[in-house]
Amino acid sequence: xxxxxxxxxxxxxxxxxxxxxxxxxxxxxxxxxxxxxxxxxxxxxxxxxxxxxxxxxxxxxxxxxxxxxxxxxxxxxxxxxxxxxxxxxxxxxxxxxxxxxxxxxxxxxxxxxxxxxxxxxxxxxxxxxxxxxxxxxxxxxxxxxxxxxxxxxxxxxxxxxxxxxxxxxxxxxxxxxxxxxxxxxxxxxxxxxxxxxxxxxxxxxxxxxxxxxxxxxxxxxxxxxxxxxxxxxxxxxxxxxxxxxxxxxxxxxxxxxxxxxxxxxxxxxxxxxxxxxxxxxxxxxxxxxxxxxxxxxxxxxxxxxxxxxxxxxxxxxxxxxxxxxxxxxxxxxxxxxxxxxxxxxxxxxxxxxxxxxxxxxxxxxxxxxxxxxxxxxxxxxxxxxxxxxxx
Amino acid sequence: xxxxxxxxxxxxxxxxxxxxxxxxxxxxxxxxxxxxxxxxxxxxxxxxxxxxxxxxxxxxxxxxxxxxxxxxxxxxxxxxxxxxxxxxxxxxxxxxxxxxxxxxxxxxxxxxxxxxxxxxxxxxxxxxxxxxxxxxxxxxxxxxxxxxxxxxxxxxxxxxxxxxxxxxxxxxxxxxxxxxxxxxxxxxxxxxxxxxxxxxxxxxxxxxxxxxxxxxxxxxxxxxxxxxxxxxxxxxxxxxxxxxxxxxxxxxxxxxxxxxxxxxxxxxxx
Numbered sequence: 001x002x003x004x005x006x007x008x009x010x011x012x013x014x015x016x017x018x019x020x021x022x023x024x025x026x027x028x029x030x031x032x033x034x035x036x037x038x039x040x041x042x043x044x045x046x047x048x049x050x051x052x053x054x055x056x057x058x059x060x061x062x063x064x065x066x067x068x069x070x071x072x073x074x075x076x077x078x079x080x081x082x083x084x085x086x087x088x089x090x091x092x093x094x095x096x097x098x099x100x101x102x103x104x105x106x107x108x109x110x111x112x113x114x115x116x117x118x119x120x121x122x123x124x125x126x127x128x129x130x131x132x133x134x135x136x137x138x139x140x141x142x143x144x145x146x147x148x149x150x151x152x153x154x155x156x157x158x159x160x161x162x163x164x165x166x167x168x169x170x171x172x173x174x175x176x177x178x179x180x181x182x183x184x185x186x187x188x189x190x191x192x193x194x195x196x197x198x199x200x201x202x203x204x205x206x207x208x209x210x211x212x213x214x215x216x217x218x219x220x221x222x223x224x225x226x227x228x229x230x231x232x233x234x235x236x237x238x239x240x241x242x243x244x245x246x247x248x249x250x251x252x253x254x255x256x257x258x259x260x261x262x263x264x265x266x267x268x269x270x271x272x273x274x275x276x277x278x279x280x281x282x283x284x285x286x287x288x289x290x291x292x293x294x295x296x297x298x299x300x301x302x303x304x305x306x307x308x309x310x311x312x313x314x315x316x317x318x319x320x321x322x323x324x325x326x327x328x329x330x331x332x333x334x335x336x337x338x339x340x341x342x343x344x345x346x347x348x349x350x351x352x353x354x355x356x357x358x359x360x361x362x363x364x365x366x367x368x369x370x371x372x373x374x375x376x377x378x379x380x381x382x383x384x385x386x387x388x389x390x391x
Numbered sequence: 392x393x394x395x396x397x398x399x400x401x402x403x404x405x406x407x408x409x410x411x412x413x414x415x416x417x418x419x420x421x422x423x424x425x426x427x428x429x430x431x432x433x434x435x436x437x438x439x440x441x442x443x444x445x446x447x448x449x450x451x452x453x454x455x456x457x458x459x460x461x462x463x464x465x466x467x468x469x470x471x472x473x474x475x476x477x478x479x480x481x482x483x484x485x486x487x488x489x490x491x492x493x494x495x496x497x498x499x500x501x502x503x504x505x506x507x508x509x510x511x512x513x514x515x516x517x518x519x520x521x522x523x524x525x526x527x528x529x530x531x532x533x534x535x536x537x538x539x540x541x542x543x544x545x546x547x548x549x550x551x552x553x554x555x556x557x558x559x560x561x562x563x564x565x566x567x568x569x570x571x572x573x574x575x576x577x578x579x580x581x582x583x584x585x586x587x588x589x590x591x592x593x594x595x596x597x598x599x600x601x602x603x604x605x606x607x608x609x610x611x612x613x614x615x616x617x618x619x620x621x622x623x624x625x626x627x628x629x630x631x632x633x634x635x636x637x638x639x640x641x642x643x644x645x646x647x648x649x650x651x652x653x654x655x656x657x658x659x660x661x
Contacts, residue, residue, distance in 0.1 A: 067562050087565040088574075094566045100559040104581045113577075114567035159567065 017078020018043050019064060019167050019199065024073030026059050033059045035223045036072050041167070041201055041216070043078075046193050048202045048214035052246070052387035056223040057203045058097075061169050064201065066090045077166050088117075093160035094169040098176050099152050101144035107131070107155055108140040114163040130162045133192065150181045157189070161196060170202045174209065186212050207247050211235065219243050221384070235296075239282045241375055244294050246384035251300075253293045253340045254377065257286060265374065267293055270340035274316045274372065281374030290377035297345040299371040302334060304354060305362035315366040320344060322361045332357075336365060422639050429632035436626025448629035452637075455628040457618060462634060465599055465615035468530070472537035472598040477591045479538070480545025481583070487546070488553045502547075505540045513540065514607035521608060528610025536608050537598040544597065545590035552586025 018040050025036035034056040041047045049057040062068035064075055066087035074083045082090050093114065101110050111130055112123045131137045134154035144152055153173060160168055173189070174182045190213050193200050204210050210217050211231035219226045219234065219242070227234060227243045238244035241252060255269035265278050274293055283291045295316075303311055311317065320338035332353065336344040346365060357363065402409075428438055432445035453459035486492075487499055505513065517539075521532050560582065564574040580587075602616040609617060619631055 065566055067566070086570075087562070088568045088570050092566075094563070096559050096563055098559075100557060100563040102560060102563070102578060102582075104584075113564070113569075117568040117573060117577075163567070 017076075017080070017166060019201065020076040021060070021064070022074050022076070024060070024063055024070045024075060026056070026063060026068060027071045032223055034063075037225050039218060039225065039228070041199060043199055044197050045215045046190070046200045046202065046213055048204060048210035048217045049220055050204055050207060050210040050217050050246075051220035052205055055220040057205075057220045058171055060220070061094075061171055061201060061203045064167065065092055065094045065169050067094075091163075091166045092169060093163050093165040093167075094171060095153075095156045095160050095173045097172045099144075099156040101152055101155055101159070103144055106141050106143055107136060107147070110144065110155055111159045111162055113159060118163075126162060130158045133161075133195070134158045149177050150185060153177065153185060154188070157192065161192070161198070164196075165198065167199045167201055170200060172203055172205070174204070174206075182206075182209070189213060211247070219246065221246075221387075237280060237282075237373060238294070239375070240383070241292065241379050241381055242384035242387075244373075244375065244384070245382065246387055249297055249345055250294045251297060251341055251344050252375070252381050254381070255291055255293045255340070257289045257291055259287060264369070265291075267291060267374075269293060269318075270338075272318050272340060274318075275369040276316075276372035276374050277370055280372065283374050283376040292375040292377050292379075292381060294373045294375060295367055295371055297333070297347040298331075300346045300348075300365050300367045302336075302346050302348055302354075302357060303364045303366065304356045305364055306356075308364045311364060311366050314369070316369050316372060317364055317366045318344070319362070319364050322357060322359050322363055324359060325357070336363060338365070422636075425632050425639070426636045429629060429636045431629060431632075433629065438627045438629050438632065448633045452630050452633045455622075455630045457613065458615075458628070458630055458634070461613045461615045461618035464530070464612065468533055468537060468614065469595050469599040471534055472541055473591050473595045475534070475538040476541035476545050476594045476598075477587060480542050480590055480594075481549050481587050483542070484546045484549035484553055484586075488550055502543050505543045506547075510540075510603045514604040517604065518607045528608055529612045532608045532610070533605055533612065533614065536604050537601065540601070540604060541594035541597055544593045545587075548590035548593060549583060549586045552583050552589075556582055 020041075021037065021039040023036045023038060024034065025032070026034040037060075039060075049060060051057045059068055063070045066082070066085060066089075070083065074081055076082065077091065082092075102113065105113070108127055108131070112127045115123045115126060127140075128137065131140055134157060136151060136154055136158070139147060139151060144155065147155065153176075156173070157168075170189075174185050177185060186209060189200075189202075202210070202214060211234075214231060216228065217231055217234055218228045221242050227239050229237075234243060235247055238247065238250070241250075244250035244252065253269045253274075255267035255274060258266045258268050258273065260266070260278065263278050264275050265281050267274050267276065276293060281291065283289075301311075305319065318338050318340060320336040322334055323337045323343075324335040326333050327350075329350070331347050331349050334346040334348065334357065336346060338344050344365060428441070429448060430444050430446060431438055431441055432443050432447060433440065434442055448454070483498075483502070487495060487502075514536075517532075517536050518528075521528060526532055556579075560578055561574050564578040565571075569577055600616055602620060605614050606617055606620075613621070615634075619627075622628060622631065
């Protein structure tokens with residue numbers, strides 16, 4: 001009882017604090033699920049742990065919740081070291097994958113569960129408000145199995161949020177929903193997070209979901225954090241091939257550094273000269289060294305070879321042959337066979353469609369050198385491709 | 392000719408119904424006989440031939456010496472055996488599903504032994520055990536024997552339920568500030584309850600009408616099944632049919648009541 005009251009006071013008075021993971025790692029026998037990692041989730045932010053299944057993201061989340069004991073390192077919530085606390089003594093709540101609603105309790109009692117366990121007697125007002133927040137006031141007396149997937153998901157969120165945790169952990173909360181509902185719930189969750197201002201840590205394998213919802217994304221791969229940053233920053237400036245391929249699609253070209261003059265690096269790839277800003281090259285670019293040159297498919301313009309003269313000076317150019325096109329409404333996706341890269345992907349908006357751009361056509365691909373990034377060539381060029389497709 | 396074809400068609404259409412009714416009759420006929428003969432007024436000691444309608448036996452169910460005593464003893468033993476076997480069996484089932492320990496596989500199969508072994512063999516070996524230990528045969532030896540053979544049924548019923556339980560439910564309870572005890576009482580137990588109830592009902596039924604094992608280990612104590620068997624040698628009092636019919640009616644009423652409650656609950660939800 002004493003622990004309960006102290007916890008209530010903590011939850012009520014001390015709302016603040018970042019989540020700090022220091023050297024936290026998890027091994028099962030000889031298998032390392034999470035390599036020791038440091039991570040700070042700023043207070044009040046919407047933070048996403050993104051990665052393919054088995055990358056250690058859920059284990060990391062469960063270590064914050066206390067459901068998994070770390071093999072090394074510590075978990076801090078604000079100033080409090082919670083590493084040794086069992087889950088029922090941590091001011092943290094979880095929205096479980098497939099929700100884990102109590103089947104024998106109705107919606108009202110599911111939502112009231114946390115309050116009642118902390119010895120709070122009058123729960124009616126709070127439960128009512130919380131059910132209104134997630135728009136389920138009418139369903140209070142139904143059992144979980146009588147609700148749709150989207151409604152169950154909202155109950156799971158309400159059941160966790162009503163406790164005003166310092167951190168709300170979401171373990172693939174939208175995985176079981178169909179695409180349309182998932183989009184709707186993404187906005188809904190974002191709205192709730194803005195409204196309550198609680199730190200959300202969201203685990204997902206869906207890169208679009210992570211980018212839409214989160215302020216900060218940590219991309220995880222094989223038990224390590226590959227890169228951490230704001231969604232746009234991760235997308236524009238991936239530092240590893242895994243991030244480049246897992247977040248959206250990247251065209252990666254193996255190239256050799258020609259010269260490094262001023263702010264730009266000039267590289268040669270299969271006879272074409274390409275320019276990229278030195279600031280966007282995370283690889284050590286010495287003359288004669290290898291780099292991977294990357295560019296996103298939507299940054300590229302496609303011009304038929306007959307009109308090559310009309311392309312402005314100063315743009316990166318590569319020539320090739322269209323091997324495949326697919327029309328998907330707002331845009332058309334082209335696959336171009338180039339000497340430097342056999343499957344160069346280009347997404348072009350369907351503003352004015354050039355009817356000559358059909359499979360077999362000779363084309364020039366050109367883009368602004370500022371949109372080019374450089375990666376260390378000493379890594380797998382296809383890392384993250386399969387994971388990105390599976391997700 | 393036309394009549395034969397139309398009968399054939401009718402028969403084809405209603406084949407399932409006819410088969411169902413025949414099966415039902417097969418199941419219920421013995422109970423009907425028991426009930427009918429509970430209103431009989433036999434000439435002599437044997438209640439095997441219909442003589443005339445009478446409610447004498449119903450008015451005086453305890454009119455035969457020893458009958459109601461044996462019935463009450465059987466009910467007591469069944470109750471305690473159910474409690475003991477359910478408590479132990481539930482604990483065993485949880486241990487077998489939740490924990491990895493040495494000889495877990497062996498125990499998993501050993502638990503089924505009492506179900507597989509011929510009852511008469513088990514009865515004889517239990518008697519040997521009790522005699523060697525110098526135990527006095529009676530209420531306690533019967534109870535120990537009953538708990539023993541009811542255990543495996545309870546374990547089987549509860550295990551199935553616990554295995555299908557999502558372990559995340561208990562994690563969710565812990566995440567929502569329920570300590571280990573609260574988690575067990577508020578989440579684990581209520582969800583496992585249908586399995587535990589099924590196991591308990593089975594245990595009660597098995598214990599109540601067990602004859603072979605009880606007969607070996609009862610000493611001079613007489614349970615209801617033993618009383619029925621004993622009196623069948625000397626003549627069957629109508630009261631036995633009365634008790635049988637009453638038990639059948641009570642069981643049916645229980646089933647009906649649970650159905651009504653279930654329906655009402657469903658209607659309220661919808």
